[in-house]
Amino acid sequence: MTMTAQEVLERLQEVLGEAILSHEIREYTMGVKRKRTYGEVWLTIRPEALRKAVEAVFGIDYPHLHFITGNDEGGEVITVVYSFGLFYANPWGEVSVVIKFDLPKSNLVLPTITDLMIGAETNEREIREMLGIEFEGLKNKRHLFLPDDWPEGKYPWRRDEYGVEDMVKHTHRSVNEIRKERGEQ
Structure with a gap:
């Protein structure tokens, strides 16, 4: 079963409620002869809601992890971005979910998601060594790069x-x- 980007957003809104600070749906049309639409759900959330947001994504469909990254603009926060793909087994039914939040530099700690998705380990280790964000529960903390x-x-x-x-x-x-x-x- 696949869902549209709007349906995914509605499901996430039901679960996360006021933890969502803002949201947006972006749609892209691809193809020449057979035009197809690809949808993305962009959420800005409260950082303390990360684990609940990721679990909500898993509650819709087992996702493909696109990436976890972070950006420091030099202020008091680091912007962290998680990107997942839902329904990726359906070639034209995939919906991306991008979760974004500002993490204060005074508290650079996030929960690991490696217990849900072991493949997140490499991303978490990279963010840890490059930006200094600690992931509670991350077992392997050796450097990657x-x-x-x-x-x-x-x-x-x-x-x-x-x-x-x-x-x-x-x-x-x-x-x-x-x-x-x-x-x-």
Whole structure:
């Protein structure tokens, strides 16, 4: 059973109520001979409602995780975005659900969703190491992209980060040390 973007939005509104701060449906028409419409539901929610929102998405259909990402504009919050695809087994019936919220830098903690979807681990680990957001319940907290000896408390995607030069020097120094070990210099 598939639903339209409007029906998905209505179901999420029933479950989340006032936790939804704003919503929008975006539709895109694709195709030349056979035009098809693809729908997206965009929700801005209260950060404390994340787990309930994700569970509500799972209550509609087992989703495909498109991505989890974050953006720091340099203010007091980091904007976090979760994107899921519902009904993805139906080629022209997929509906994307994009959940967005501002997480205060004074409390960079979110619940993990790896107990619902193990595939979220890679995304959560990346966000943890690049933005400094902790995921309660995340078991594997090893770095994915940064070296194991990367300085604690330094987050490459943060705009308010002090000591960016130190991060670059650290990375540059590591590359030079590797080159020396290989006899490339």
